[in-house]
Amino acid sequence: MPDTDLPTDLNTEYIRQLSIDCVVFGYRDGKLYVLVPELIFRGDFYGLPGGFIRQTESIDAAARRILEGRTGITNIYLEQFRVFGGTDRNNRSALERLVELNADADGSVRWMRDNLHWLVDRFVSIGYYALVDMRVVKPSKTDVDATVDWYPVDNLPKMIMDHREIVGEGLLSLRRVLDEKLIAFNLLPEKFTMKELRLLYEAVYDRPFPRNNFQKKILDLGVLERLEKKYTGASNRAPYLYRFRRERGSEPSAPLS
Amino acid sequence: MPDTDLPTDLNTEYIRQLSIDCVVFGYRDGKLYVLVPELIFRGDFYGLPGGFIRQTESIDAAARRILEGRTGITNIYLEQFRVFGGTDRNNRSALERLVELNADADGSVRWMRDNLHWLVDRFVSIGYYALVDMRVVKPSKTDVDATVDWYPVDNLPKMIMDHREIVGEGLLSLRRVLDEKLIAFNLLPEKFTMKELRLLYEAVYDRPFPRNNFQKKILDLGVLERLEKKYTGASNRAPYLYRFRRERGSEPSAPLS
Structure with a gap:
């Protein structure tokens, strides 16, 4: 069961302005897919499984925890590939829209509203990609996700912020290392x-x-x-x-x- | 002339707990070198040219500014290659030793002492490497550096924290991309x-x-x-x-x- 506990104090438990986004590549029957959860809230919020880094964990450990928490996937090939660090990288418009459209919801929406000042800041994000054999790995959704589905890499839904660009960069990195790092077998x-x-x-x-x-x-x-x-x-x-x-x-x- | 102005307010101007370290590779006469500045202070402090990211600049712009500020080098091939994010990454012991050994110095040492709580925190660092033709590029030292010299990659001085490991990872990344990214000409x-x-x-x-x-x-x-x-x-x-x-x-x- 994925861990979806929301932290009570982002300020002390997590590194500010630094996030992780995971591009999970899956392969089946000659086609490459990416795992994209959709939030349960009104407004069609699709995005990569992502999260923040605890003060007490390495970035690699954070990536594994985040991936497990949002998709239920454990023990797979996972590697950082690029940092996204433009000055305009923030979730302000998406989060403000989410909070506005779902004002009647409680739980995680209230948590978002309470922590909005922290969450809408500029974030530098470390991109990780994961490789999984889709016939073996079955993602499970959390209570904040309406769906967690595989989408063909050439037919992704509209995603928040620069997440489409992160997928594209992840694919370029995968092409660069498929041979020399001998990681194709993971798929x-x-x-x-x-x-x-x-x-x-x-x-x-x-x-x-x-x-x-x-x-x-x-x-x-x-x-x-x-x-x-x-x-x-x-x-x-x-x-x-x-x-x-x-x-x-x-x-x-x-x-x- | 490199810009060595020290920020008056780290808290508001810079992203906390996130740094950049640059591995500058140079090549001459069949040998690969790395540029390592040595601080002017007592205690043999060698380390990679590094620094922090302003709220108003992208990480790439920060890397260029840091490199220019510490070495005078502008307009060269520069690329991020890996993030170093272990929980034990901090400058506490090196900085406390520096401040103690150089208690009589003023200027930048006083600045370090005043900002020690910020500087000794855990830092996640983004590694960049640069490639330069040593016959053309002449580094210049700043007023906090005693020397800024080229060292053979297989004979580096003892460096602070994990900077030797960062050089090693930078070299592995360079080997990985030398052909396919066609960057050898930069050297x-x-x-x-x-x-x-x-x-x-x-x-x-x-x-x-x-x-x-x-x-x-x-x-x-x-x-x-x-x-x-x-x-x-x-x-x-x-x-x-x-x-x-x-x-x-x-x-x-x-x-x-």
């Missing part, structure tokens, strides 16, 4: 066929990868381990299964070596 | 030979790159423009000069395309 089941891996690359980079060339280049990286064939009935055409050698770790390889 | 003169480029790669990755293989792979990237030969006297052996096609921009290429 796949442990064993997969070459075709399944190629379809994942096509979804992330949003363009086709020629079959033979893809297979040669990815095998040349030396990061895949070939396993048994995947028997599906027509055994003479059964494709091999592969898995990533995880022990290669996160040390970046020298691209021109 | 080189506009025109260079294949050998000069290879020596730069060897300095950044700290290992040899076989000559023929390097040339083939980097030409295959299609990012270099071949220019005239570099005549040095023995004209029959003159190597070609190259330059980067800058218009390729920062869009990451798909590594397995």
Whole structure:
């Protein structure tokens, strides 16, 4: 059950003007998705799962707590990718609209009204992305969310503030590191066929990868381990299964070596 | 002349608990260097050029102002690479030692003493790296720095807090993006030979790159423009000069395309 307790004293418990926003990428059937909760309040408030950093926790621990609190997701691949620090980054218009449209609500809306001076300040936000296998990870919604759904990365709802831009930057960062940090396996089941891996690359980079060339280049990286064939009935055409050698770790390889 | 004005009111002018630290990489004659100022005060205080973020400036603008203020360097390639956010990140021991060892000094030491409660708090720090051609960029020291010198990346002085770790993470990030973001030219003169480029790669990755293989792979990237030969006297052996096609921009290429 996600923890949705609202802090009683933002001023002493949390770092001011610093937030975390999480882009949770999921993959299924050749398509890349992003997890976007919608708040229960009137006004269509969609946004990334985000929150603040406690004085007593590291930023990484805060990101995990926030993600778990808003989506119920635990123990997944999570990495910071960029800081968003423009002077105009604040939730003032969205929060004032929310409080106005939902003046009759109590609980969390009253909490927002009481803490509005703190919440509408300028915030520098640290962007994290997470990678999950959608067939395994099932997000659960909290009592402040009406829905917590997967949206195709090319068909997101209108989101508050600069959250669409944060998703876009997260995707650029993912493209930059998919090979060298060997994190694609986080989006796949442990064993997969070459075709399944190629379809994942096509979804992330949003363009086709020629079959033979893809297979040669990815095998040349030396990061895949070939396993048994995947028997599906027509055994003479059964494709091999592969898995990533995880022990290669996160040390970046020298691209021109 | 760098701007070293100390703020009169940290509380209202700056974001609390958030700082910026800059790793300035320089390159010369096959070796990679980092710029490390040493404070004028007694006690051997070496650290990265760093500072805080004004309420009225973006984090990128803050990084440029801080870098200019502490080193006199303007108009160079500068990019955020990672946030350092452990709970134990504070300058308490270094600052208390500095104030104690330099109790007789006035000016900036008095300012530190007056603002100690603000300065010794936990800080989350955004790491930026800069790339400069050491033959062109000449850092200038401010009145709080005894020296501002280049140190080989593998032979840095003892630095305050986690600044050595920040340098190490900056170098890992530089290795990750040297090709795909096409930023190596920032460390080189506009025109260079294949050998000069290879020596730069060897300095950044700290290992040899076989000559023929390097040339083939980097030409295959299609990012270099071949220019005239570099005549040095023995004209029959003159190597070609190259330059980067800058218009390729920062869009990451798909590594397995």
